[in-house]
Amino acid sequence: MVRVPDRVLVVDAEAGVRQSIESHLAHRGYEVLTAGSGEEALGMLTRQKIGCMLADVRLFGTRAGELLSRALEKDPTLAVLVASSTATVEEAVHYLQYGAFDYIAKPLDPERLEAAIQRSLRRRSELVRERSIVRLLKEEVVNMGAELAGERATVKGLSVATLQALVAVVEARDTWFAGHSLRVAQLAASLAAETGRTDEEIEQVRQAGLLHDIGMISVPEGLLSKEGPLAPAEFEQMKRHAVVGSDILAPLPHLSGVSAFVRGHHERWDGKGYPDGLSGEAIPWGARLIGAAEVYDALATARPYREQLTPELAVERMRGLIGTVLGPEVHRALATVVERGKALVFVADERSKELTL
Secondary structure, three states, X not given: OOOOOOEEEEEOOOHHHHHHHHHHHHHOOOEEEEEOOHXXXXXXXXXXXXXXXXXXXXXXXXXXXXXXXXXXXXXXXOEEEEEEOOOOHHXXXXXXXXXXXXXXXXXXXXXXXXXXXXXXXXXXXXXXXHHHHHHHHHHHHOOOHHHHHHHHHHHOOOOHHHHHHHHHHHHHOOHHHOOHHHHHHHHHHHHHHHOOOOHHHHHHHHHHHHHOOXXXXXXXXXXXXXXXXXXXXXXXXXXXXXXXXXXXXXXXXXXXXXXXXXXXXXXXXXXXXXXXXXXXXXOOHHHHHHHHHHHHHHHHOOEOOEOOOXXXXXXXXXXXXXXXXXXXXXXXXXXXXHHHOOOOOOOXXXXXXXXXX
């Protein structure tokens, strides 16, 4: 693997600040480049491989757009550090949400700055390795488009653990998507228990919940976190993930039922879902539960464009979807599980002893 460069780009309108940082970092063994404007920095990112960019927050608003987003378009693995003399919490959250690795208060302390750069370069190395894993898994698991069928023999040798690892890599592409599959699996399993399913069926829908978005590996990067409505062509790309996910799982005999749940988790009670336009009881039972869990998670989890709803309000909002998106039995089960205060524990999570709604 190519070594991630320790080249640092310092972007600041004040020449004295640039020179001071450059002198300190160069003395510590870094290769340092400097730029006095956002446009100059973007030009350097086009011409050279940069590991880390430290930029004054005042330079992030350039004529042609945001320096942060444009820099990450040129190199999605670039470690961006934002320096600010105002250093407000709101400003920090804004830049961290949209891709910055760290947010540092001015005046800059040389030792703390170097520590932040080292942390960011380590994270960048991990991100580069992760992207390499994604590329290898893509080659092993799914060949997009017409060649997908040719990958079935390779997929047969994959374990469930490998597939779950692929889902984790997919979720890591979008901060707001992280943990989604685990939460959906937990809630879908609780709904299955509430509706009287057997232990075997509960485990089946739990696995389907963990793997339901594995087909997102076929969705172009950036589409997952796009704000606002998708263009028609983008929506068609997004819709493919249900079929791709099902095709990935179909060759595994012990996951045949899981594959059907994954394919159908975007079907609607009124038949207006995808990919098959199934309606009512024709939708596989596990797919109906996963679909409801997905809607709940979307409402009860914060997104860049809106605040999260309370569990009770999310359930009430979903009441209006009965007969169109959801069946009445599924909504009744959801309301009961949420009212109880927590989902049943079917999924071990290292971050906590107990998963709650």
